[in-house]
Amino acid sequence: MSTQYYTAASLDGFIATEDHSLEWLLPLGDIADTGYADFIAQVGALAMGASTYEWMLRHAAQVQAEVGAPWPYTQPTWVFTHRELPGVPGADIRFARGDVRPVHAAMQAAARGRNLWVVGGGGLAGQFHDAGLLDELIVQVGSVTLGQGRPLFPRRLTQPPLVLSAVRQVGTGFAELRYRVPRADTAGATTTATA
Ligand SMILES: NC(=O)c1ccc[n+]([C@@H]2O[C@H](COP(=O)([O-])OP(=O)(O)OC[C@H]3O[C@@H](n4cnc5c(N)ncnc54)[C@H](OP(=O)(O)O)[C@@H]3O)[C@@H](O)[C@H]2O)c1
16 A cells, blocks of 8 residues: 555646646646556545645536546545535545544545555645655656646655656656655664555
């Protein structure tokens, strides 16, 4: 079981524009050419922040046209918010707030050994990392820059650095980068979580 922050980002490190648009992302490549199908098949539970969830709600008609339902995931999804947000009929959506640790435990129980996907945004992925719960970052780096926007991962993570474990070119629109998050063990040595 691995807790994975899987996302796409611009080359300069943004996952959406400031006004939460993903229009720049969709023309960059076909999702069928990426590792997404293999990735999602191994996911047992998801977590996302309120803005990401609201993007899904705003684009429910588009999702419906693509996958035949307004919500694309069959796995339980925890949405972090301080507000009362609507659910999606037929979808297993659970609302949470505050500490990510009890939610991570609940996700683990629900996932039954499969991976946990932190969908985003970057701040929520950072909260999982702060709690020592993030094992991997998998980033589809798009061949565009945005100048500003919603951040990929608003943390300073330098010592120890991430461990680059895989690089894959997806056409001319993406480079898929896979990193392990190193953990300091009790003896002080650095280890990395395995997928
Ligand atoms: N490029 C990609 O592949 C990709 C992937 C994922 C997301 N996105 C996009 O990136 C953008 C991300 O938006 P964002 O940076 O605002 O991040 P976000 O995580 O989607 O939303 C942040 C909001 O989530 C709520 N939240 C976060 N942590 C919480 C906690 N511990 N307890 C309670 N509430 C919490 C807060 O909302 P409230 O306090 O208002 O409830 C917070 O303002 C979205 O537009 C999304 O569509 C892109």
